[in-house]
Structures are given as C-alpha cells and as structure tokens.
Amino acid sequence: MKKQLNNLRILGVSALTLTLAMTLDSCKKEGCMDQNAVNYNHDAQKDDGSCTYDEGNQVTVNVNHMFGTDAMSTDSIYVDPQGTKYKFTRCDFYLSNFKFMDDNMNMMGMTDTMFLIKLGTTSLNMGKVDLTGHVHTMDAILGLDSLTSYTVDPTLMPAGHPLAPQVPAMYWTWASGYIYFALEGVYDSNNDQVIDGSDQTFAMHLGTYNFAVNNQFMIHQTLTANQDLNINLNLDYSQLFVGFDLANDNTTHTMDNMPLANALKNNLANFLSVN
C-alpha cells in the first residue's frame, strides 16, 4: 500500500514537471529567428517556422494592343494619313535588356529575359527581379542589342526560346543578324476602297546595328519584399504610319530602303508606352 502511494507521488511530480516545462515553453515569444529573413523578429525566443525570404519581385507586363484609344484588331480596316486603307496581318518584335532604376537612377535590377511580342501576346512573365524599394523607371530595348543580334546563332538556341528559329522568320543571315521589328499587312493598292485578295501586301522589317530603339518608361511604384510588380504596356499601332506614303512606299528590309526604315524607326519612339 505504501509502495503504491510512492509510485503515485512520483507520477504526480513527473506530471507537474512536464506541465511546468510545457507552460514555460509556450510562454516563449514565437517568431522567425533567422536574421536573413525579411520577417526576422529579434524578440523571438522560439522559431515558429514562419521565416520568409526576399525571393525577388514577380514582374508581369500586361500587353495592350491599341489603335489610338481603341483596341487594335486584325479584322479592322485602318486609314493612313494619306487616306490609304490597310489591315495588319503581322507585327512581331523583340523587347529585351530590361533595367530598373531607382529615383537616383541607380540600377535596382535587371533581367536577361527577352520576349518576342506578337499580335496575340497579352502578357510577359519576366520572372523574379529583386526590386524592393522605389522603382522609378524601366528601360527596355525594342529590338536586340548588337552583340546578341550578331553573335547568336538561332539554330543553336533551344526550341521555344525567342532567339530560336521562328515562323515567320526573325533572322536574316549571319551577316545581317536578327529582324528586330516586322510589320506586315495588306493595303488598298488598287484604290477601290476595299481590302481583298486583289490588293498587295506591305512588309517593313527593321534590323541591324542602328535600328534598336531604347525606351525608358516611368514606373513610380514602391515595392516591399516579394511584392508583385504589374506593368501595363500599351502598343499604339496608329503611330506607325507617320512620315511616309503607304500607297507608294511600303516595303523595306532596312538596307534596301533606308528612308522608309528610318521613318518607321522614328515612329517606334511613340509606339510603346506604360501607364
């Protein structure tokens, strides 16, 4: 009987010790105890597994194809400043060399991700770029830098990469490199006010050293760690037919018609905007 009592007392003491230990443990302030985490809590005495890390800001660019203030459509018939009717069938171009700057024009981040934008492109997934802080501007090249254009062999690029062989082609030859901007369509060549199979096509292909267009867009967004950055990129196709007469000047592969290539390049300065 006495032995039983002792056993019970031992059990009782053990239970008390355990309860006391659990109570003390749960009194410890819980939180993230890793100083490298963005939510590091220096008061925490017990790590609760809540640590999160700065993995970069997911950057997504929404692409809006516009004609002035309306959505651009390949079904629509447009009129150039000289009164010639036309339709778009193709507009493929590269956007590359993205750089993000803060208010002091220090570079915050960049990405080598490049895109081949087409008429059907609605968004660009730039992946994660570390942009915590105030993002003032985003730079991007419409086209490719000359190093990429002249040193990359498209046949060596993995399928699906923007620089891999494309249909229709975005590459001329090893000497001429990539096409940066390809604009094609049909214009009312017989001037009967109807666009149909009896009309001719226009094709304007820009490439080579001087035809990359540098863009700088205002972003003005302050991001916390890991916060997404969504950018609205507007493409205004109504800007493309200024400075030449589509009815009489409608084909260039850059070197074979430099005046038209230059006119189109000047228009590209107003083609892209961010809001």
Ligand SMILES: [Ca+2]
């Ligand atoms: Ca016609």
